[in-house]
Amino acid sequence: MKKTILITGWTGYIWSHWVVAFEKAGYKTVIVDNLVNSNLETLENIEKILWYKPDFFEVDLRNKEKLREVFEKYDFDWVVHFAGLKAVGESCEKPLDYFDNNIVGSIKLFELMQEFGVKNIIFSSSATVYDSSIYERKNFSWAVETDITWNTTNPYWTTKFILERILKDLANFSGFRVMNLRYFNPIWAHPSWFIWEDPEWIPNNLMPFIFKVANGELDELKVFGGDYDTVDWTWMRDYIDVVDLIDWHLKAYEKINKPHPNPLLKGEGIKEVWFFKTYNLWVGRARSVLEMIKATEKVVWKKIPYKIVDRRPGDLASVYCNPKKAKKELAWEAKISLEESLKNSWKFYNK
């Protein structure tokens, strides 16, 4: 009997890749999404890869009654929770929208999980929970899972921090089994080039911009800031291939059922054994904006015109995390080379 997974926010960029990986791994996926930042074209594209359409329900997580109807239809083994608004800048303009969408929506989901006895969850958290003071304090070495701080500086970060804490309590007091995964810059496209990150409007992230300049859709790349204390004065990031990232999620699921001692909480009513694990999922190599431009030029065989402009408001400082714990405990690491990732993406943007 196939294990059935409820995936929230699947039509989004990363999670459309997830559906393909998990269906191919033998799981049945059921997807809910309100299409606030995606469209049904993704479903058509996934069908081109899988030769069938997974079950999809257009549901806003905050509509508990409609979401309950989905829970009533299936016997879910676990939930992969990706639905959420994710833009740091936008969250600063609309804090309450982010709190309502990401926190209230997630709580409705958790309530139904509890009601229907579905206790396994993989949560898509973010390295946004590591603030730049960590890097300064550690002389810009790589953040590890315990480096989280509560002093959030943008509403998006606040939602991730709060949801991690809620899930930790549900693991302690309500029997939830939680795999809490933090990453930051998933990029590229599926080798089939049927699914990719291609927001319908002008892209926000670096790589869609670079490729749209390479294919002539945009004239030049604006490099936000050229005065940072890095190898070439532009921001560093650890970019991970989205297919690698999703494969790592598969590994994480296999571990979700392994109990382990509760290292953080002792005391009345706290179970000694619990199921709450956090992992940084990263390549472990930071690259600057200019390095990414040069690497892309080698693949597309053309110069990428760019202009260094002012820093982007709200831009995080160099962000990179140490993936050592995940590599060791999940026995996995990123495999896809930068060149292969760039070639996969260029196949799409150069269509």
Ligand code: NAD
């Ligand atoms: P995305 O916007 O492409 O996908 C999110 C999906 O969730 C969209 O399809 C959207 O329509 C849906 N959604 C949003 N609110 C909803 C609601 N209330 N009810 C139902 N569906 C809803 O974003 P993504 O890049 O695929 O990211 C997915 C998850 O991964 C998010 O939780 C994000 O915070 C997290 N994440 C993303 C990145 C990144 O750089 N892309 C990095 C770290 C973590």
Ligand code: WQD
């Ligand atoms: C990468 C680097 C820019 C575009 C975002 C979200 C964050 C997280 C990951 C969810 C930065 C520079 C970019 C451009 C540029 N999502 N850049 N010119 O900012 O690392 O993080 O995605 O957790 O919440 O904010 O990603 O791809 O936008 O930028 O110079 O046109 O490229 O300044 O240094 P970022 P990004």
